[in-house]
Amino acid sequence: MGTVFLSDLVLLIGSALVVLGTVSSILAARFGAPILLVFLLLGILAGESGPGQIHFSDYWATYMVGSAALAVILFDGGLRMRASTMRGALAPAILLSTVGVTITAGLVALAALPLLGLSPLQSLLVGSIVASTDAAAVLFLVRAQGLRLGRRLGAVIEIESATNDPMAVFLTVALVEILASGAADPGWMLAVGLVQQLALGAAIGVAGGFGLALLLNRLDLPGGLHPALVVAVAVFIYAAAAMVHGSGFLAVYLAGLVLGNRPVRSIATITSFHDTVTWLCQIVMFVMLGLLLSPERMVQYVPPALGIAAFLLLVGRPVAVFLCLWPFGFSLREKVFVSWAGLRGAVSIFLATIPMLAQLPGAEAFFNVAFVVVLVSLILHGWSLVFTARRLKVALAEPMRETRRFEIDLPGQSDHELVGYPVTGGTLAVSSGLLPLWARLVMVVRKGQVLTPEAAGVLRAGDYAYLLAPPQRVHQLDPLFMPEERRKSDAPSGFPFAGEVRIGDVADLYGLIVPEAERGVTIADAFADRSDDRPLPGMRFPVGSAAIEVLAVDEGRVTQAALRFETLGEEGLPWLERAMAWLRKRLGGTIPGAG
Incomplete structure (x- = not known):
């Protein structure tokens, strides 16, 4: 014993x-x-x-x-x-x-x-x-x-x-x-x-x-x-x-x-x-x-x-x-x-x-x-x-937390995954009602009832949405189900650029110093490299004394970003406004990707 x-x-x-x-x-x-x-x-x-x-x-x-x-x-x-x-x-x-x-x-x-x-x-x-x-x-x-x-x-x-x-x-x-x-x-x-x-x-x-x-x-x-x-x-x-x-x-x-x-x-x-x-x-x-x-x-x-x-x-x-x-x-x-x-x-x-x-x-x-x-x-x-x-x-x-997501394996195959998201107010999935072509909505749980996509119609706050998606692209759905307050940055307003603009061009425009190896890299490529091809709105990386922040992402690639001057006082604004006017003149009145 x-x-x-x-x-x-x-x-x-x-x-x-x-x-x-x-x-x-x-x-x-x-x-x-x-x-x-x-x-x-x-x-x-x-x-x-x-x-x-x-x-x-x-x-x-x-x-x-x-x-x-x-x-x-x-x-x-x-x-x-x-x-x-x-x-x-x-x-x-x-x-x-x-x-x-x-x-x-x-x-x-x-x-x-x-x-x-x-x-x-x-x-x-x-x-x-x-x-x-x-x-x-x-x-x-x-x-x-x-x-x-x-x-x-x-x-x-x-x-x-x-x-x-x-x-x-x-x-x-x-x-x-x-x-x-x-x-x-x-x-x-x-x-x-x-x-x-x-x-x-x-x-x-x-x-x-x-x-x-x-x-x-x-x-x-x-x-x-x-x-x-x-x-x-x-x-x-x-x-x-x-x-x-x-x-x-x-x-x-x-x-x-x-x-x-x-x-x-x-x-x-x-x-x-x-x-x-x-x-x-x-x-x-x-x-x-x-x-x-x-x-x-x-x-x-x-x-x-x-x-x-x-x-x-x-x-x-x-x-x-x-x-x-x-x-x-x-x-x-x-x-x-x-x-x-x-x-x-x-x-x-x-x-x-x-x-x-x-x-x-x-x-x-x-x-x-x-x-x-x-x-x-x-x-x-x-x-x-x-x-x-x-x-x-x-x-x-990365100021935002990860979007809540449930992953469910499907028996007998491995090409798609069933993922579920809680739907809250202000998400892009609610406000735009659009989903990527490679993602298929298969059911919606609303107030305890399981509905087909046709019966559910437009997603509403409080729903649980279940979608079929390729495993390697599941993370690209996260921004669609992220609440608006988490997508918004609390940083000061900045100057928007298209994702394909080169970092060197942004640096030259605002007098910023960046490593020579990064000058020819586009903003989209820079974020893809730094975030394992999973950029999200609100992500940033430093560029000289400023920072470039993601504003919009499409198909896992940054389409619009903004330059943020964290410590810039009012005395710096006229110089920046002159720079923006100079750029508009050189480009025929428009800046690619600017809002």
Whole structure:
């Protein structure tokens, strides 16, 4: 009976920790605290040195759970990445995730060498353990505060985070094997192992993604089993690649990327399910990692670990970022933000369990140093990232919340999705009564009654409208169902232009300074690039001392925008009026797109 009681106690404590982590995430988001730090602290408090007094030191179980959790999280990252967002971001992201990780690991090794008194290979192992980033947490913090990164910048950070984990895992595992075996030529082993890991991981991941898409579209499974199948196959792909010495993490990310960009049955149910599963994976993983920590043993490593963390954040990461992004035309502000967005997370602590499992001499130092580095990164980056994004002006202003939308999968096909919107007064769908030709209204729920489009007639406030639309164009319906007060900007009145006007022409007209690379870009293309081809009225981006704001969008493309002078006083108006008169004269009395 004692065993039964112990099992029930473990279930009670485990479920309580998940509940506490979930509820505390609300407070963390409100106060801007990094949510992963909350989960980690809960694990520490529940551990042997906290009030929970749970004695947990099973590194093998932690490695197993961490591997499965990271596989699911990386698969979800690939599943949500649209291929269109990779335009101009893939090359710099891959360079950051390969060369950048290697540079970071090497530089951190230079700091770890004197601070920890380790050998060169052991110091390089420390650098490899803390070299990877956790951009999922970065993007959550930015978006939770109402900020949205530009398309290329956000894509670089997201792709890097998903593809630098495999590189860090490879370096860590390879160095542990070299240290354990005492190989005489580690350079050759690293080179051969890297090629093998990347090649096999990529091949298995792409094949697994296409195979999973085919399986989902061919099998007629009972409702609710599609998401479970996807999670199981994701872990299977990871394990299969790892078994043949390929990169399991790269394989599972590429499988998710392939699946997310294919027409797949039940994709809305799958992505919704993954929202829950990935959160649960992060909670469980961070709580388990927190349980492993012993503050008493960690104290002696705090001073050198703080030195390594400072060197990593202020020297190692920035140097790697500036060197890797230098050929790609990123601005100084963007490079600084990418440098500061190198938030360390669960992967670093997870990798630190590998030397413990291999029973390397001094393995405890690797684990405790990684833990301190992650804590410092979560605290510093977690509370300063949004402030940094605002000060550097690298986030696209998006004053409106997302439009409420329900997505429903249709059985037996994957070309269309059934989406529902609550209809409120002042929306374009009500005032204009027009819907795109590619969207078909199939039913309206009005005062509890289900009506056909013919019986419903014009949409009214209080209705629920259900439409058929291609999955890739669903987001273009959002502005039609956005209330008028959310479409209106509270900015001062500005000067309207057509979306096809070039930014350089606007800058020359008003004496604004813009980067040379942006002068030939049209306003519509600039917003498409910054918003992942999903611009909405009210979005802005800075142009010199002013800002260009979206006024109207048609078929997902900006048709009219306005120039806003946020701090312009009355004394500036005559000059601007003269400029407008000059432009009218040059263009024969009209300005293209002007209201």
